[in-house]
Amino acid sequence: MDKTRRRTALVTGASGGFGRLICLELARKGFYVIGTIRDETKKGALLEAAKHLGVGERVETVPLDVTREDAGAIVAAVMKKIGTLDVLVNNAGYASGGFTEDIPMDEWIKQFETNVFGLIRVTKAVLPYMREAGRGTIINMSSISGRIAFPGLGPYAASKFAVEGFSEALRLEMQPYGVHVVLVEPGSYKTEIWAKGLAAFRADPDSPYGDKAERLLEMVRHTANTAGPPEEVAKIVVRIALEEKPRFRYPIGRGVKTALMLKRILPWRWIERAILKRMP
Template sequence: MARRERVWLVTGCSAGFGRELVRAALAAGDRVMATARDTGQLADLSGAGRERVRTARLDVTDEASVHRAVAETLAAFGRIDVLVNNAGYGSVGAVEELTMPELRALLEVMFFGAVSVTRAVLPHLRRQGGGTIVQMSSMGGQVTMPGFGGYCAAKFALEGLSEALAAEVAPFGVRVLIVEPGAFRTEFGGRRMHRSRTIEAYRVSTGETRAAVDAMDGTQPGDPAKAARVIVEVLDAAEPPLRLALGQDAVRSIRAAQQRRRADLDGWEELSRRTDGGFDMAG
């Protein structure tokens, strides 16, 4: 049976995974609405896809912008089959070093922005009886380290919401794919990295993380073009996973984190079970 053409709506297409996903979708014969806050950065994508790609301005922190982009996609292509929530940026800073406005701004883009776009598209996916929501998380959605508390908080929140969402929308034929990349060459560590103020006392715990961030841009092992092609391949699978790790570092780190959680659960199981008690109907 021939593969059916899909329509994609992708956020954050000015660089990195978003840009490569547009190219991979076009190479697969699909149609794409590529979005960014500045559509001027998408001119080359428009030329590459001709009539199969459109561009729209989309700021995930602006509800009106979100609904306009969804409406433009439906007007141009008549449907949406794949939503990719990719817009975001990195952040490094100890919990005490991050200001509350910085943390709220991070969550506004990385969590609430993704939720806003998802909610805007869901009614259409339900009505048409199918589609896929791709949440671009990170291995930081399951693994964290000193200096990445704010970033990982946003990804942990996105994964928790998305796992519940997957069960909620399954009866409508809608699927959710949580993608967990490791270190990829996506300007993470470069211009798309927020750096908090520093408190000297935290050098002992976050100094190595900050140094790694400053040195990583362009040297990461992951190839975003290969990652995009893998995501397209997974979407073609009859039974795709809920979570997809990308990169050897992601597989290794997520497995180690899961093993640590299992060790805590097993090691303290006897004490944990002591808290169960009888229910006194008279009490």
């Protein structure tokens, strides 16, 4: 690799959480970073933090709501401007929860529009450039919920399972062109995702699932309070960005590797029993 060439990265959902930390960490490692933010009023936190770290000139923001039809065109315009992209981090996303019967179809669609179709829109816009350059790494933010689904998190788990399937196919499609596709699969980390998800959680007291949903919410609140530091995830993303030949999956977080190992070796019925026993 030409070490004098400016390396570039584009990170979606850079207003806070993992996205902002990933932008800062990439810039510290010398990348020129474009952080996309859907609400322009939130860009100050990233730009100020970058300035504070002395990497202000290496971070720029672009307004982007990944659910919009023109999201692909916006990313294509960015690509035209910068010419090449070394790393794409598809990070934008949110967690929708509740029991299946209680969740309106609109919400299912919104969850997929953001976590799945938004990610595909952005990816499609950068693929021609990475393919032609014969290099690039696409890092898709999945979750432990993309490997093991928990009750009360159907929309989120379904969307992350979809991200896993899409990434598996895309990795094979792009390998002959020198483009790597990678999944990061975090457990629970302290970001805004919890507060946003809890605010939208469907727990209708008249629902037959009302009590269960309330108790589940309590569990989620507890998980949110005891979740790990998000810097861990930013660090692993940057490590992947710098790797010549990254692996496909990077599970990370407390208990995540053990859970995946147990899923691999235990009969499925045992796993179900263990999950249901933990459920309220």
